[in-house]
Amino acid sequence: MSENKPEPKKEKVRIFMLGGLDEDGKNMMCVEVDGKIFIIEAGLKFPDAKESLGIEYIIQDFSYLIEHKNDIAGIIITHGHDDVMGALPHLLKQIKADIYTSPLAAKEITRMLKKEKISGIRVNIVKRHDQKRIAKRKVLFFPITHAYPGAFGVAISTTQGYVVYSGEFIEDYSNLDDNYRGNITIGAKLGKEGVLVLMQESKGAERAGHTSPNHRVTKNFDQILDLNHDTRIFVSVYTQSVYRIQEIINCCIAHNRKLVLYTKELQERVNGLKQIGFKIPDHILASVADIDKIKDVVVLISGQGRPLFTLMSNIANNEVDNIDIRPEDLIVIATPIIPGVEKVFKNMENDIYKRGGRLQILDKNILSMHPSREDLKMMIFLTRPKYYIPVKGEYRMLCANAV
Structure with a gap:
């Protein structure tokens, strides 16, 4: 029983x-x-x-x-x-x-x-x-x-x-x-x-x-690279948007465009990615000192929230030591405008246009x-x-x- x-x-x-x-x-x-x-x-x-x-x-x-x-x-x-x-x-x-x-x-x-x-x-x-x-x-x-x-x-x-x-x-x-x-x-x-x-x-x-496949920026950024062969491109991205950072880097590799990792936190993030298998060919990477020497360089600039857009404003106003913005340069915003940063973003946008700069918002039709x-x-x-x-x-x- x-x-x-x-x-x-x-x-x-x-x-x-x-x-x-x-x-x-x-x-x-x-x-x-x-x-x-x-x-x-x-x-x-x-x-x-x-x-x-x-x-x-x-x-x-x-x-x-x-x-x-x-x-x-x-x-x-x-x-x-x-x-x-x-x-x-x-x-x-x-x-x-x-x-x-x-x-x-x-x-x-x-x-x-x-x-x-x-x-x-x-x-x-x-x-x-x-x-x-x-x-x-x-x-x-x-x-x-x-x-x-x-x-x-x-x-x-x-x-x-x-x-x-x-x-x-x-x-x-x-x-x-x-x-x-x-x-x-x-x-x-x-x-x-x-x-x-x-x-x-x-x-x-x-x-x-x-959401998929409308979360990807690869197609849009590929098109920007295709239409701007001899142009310096400055790209803003959140340091924690790792998938997007890797997309942009992979586009540069595919187009054989020189790439500068501008901020220290971005360099640390990419070093962390190396330890989980993501590598960038040595011939793609350039140093910050090369930004004003390479006519078609892509400069990837990372940050978080308001400080990122403040940095982009400073770059547009030639207020950083190692970058001199030229009228033909293109500034690409590859970041969503999260709550709390709208005013800083608008100020940055105004600063870029006041200097006759070119601005393209990559994230406009991309889903988070x-x-x-x-x-x-x-x-x-x-x-x-x-x-x-x-x-x-x-x-x-x-x-x-x-x-």
Whole structure:
């Protein structure tokens, strides 16, 4: 006579956000399972200049986490953008917890901790099909396609089913480098095993269809290079838009155009990419000292938010030591105009036109690498969650994601 196995105890699951709802940035999701807290993301937000004069960025209120610091199982950082990891130093100065993140993001975080003189933090590198035990609980990491290499989604096991955060992903069926290749079959596997809650970001939820292939700038930038053979081209890009940086570099390689990595942070970013397999032929690279000597050089200029556009204004006004702008030069903006930088961008635009400069906005018809409606629907279809929670985005985006 077979014995009836007792049903496993239903663990108490609480999910709450300390940022990222009804706003762009400051993302932080917390999953509490039987008293153990898994923190997903710790990002900052760039404020509206009109509303927050003199404030560089905004972070979360960590009071609850400080009060329950002994219950924190770990901090999961899905990729290396400011809106998901920029607040880490402020959090880690008040609590100690292990971090789980991708290889390139781990390098950024390690550098950040060293700069802020924060010790005693273990940074665990997550491989793209990894499974770990965190606080004696199974946590699965699955690869997704985003603007940052090695990005992943996460599934935390409970007796009621998985709590899944899909990550900032798009569905892209191209033959991508493994650092960007997603694996949607994981979603179906999780769906078969049982998903209690699925959380998905909302920043692209107002867009119909799929995001891919309209996130790529290669075709547009190829055309710019074709039409400007003997022209110096200055390109602005966010340092954290790694996928776009690699696209622009690959275009220069294909067109055999000399390339200058102008800013120190961009040089460090490309050095980091070398360690995960991305290399630039030596004959393509030129130094900052060569900018005024090569008539068809491409100068890639990186930064983040307002400082990037301020730097571009300074370059347009000949206020930097190593560049003298000429009327025939072309300035290309390969960055989206994120909230909080609109005024600085307009000032930069005015400065360029005042000097008779040529300006082209590459990003105008390019979609950001966030899931559109069909991407979101596909993940819901695969995972078949009992509950669905829209996260990350302004209120209208959350509503669009909930429909």
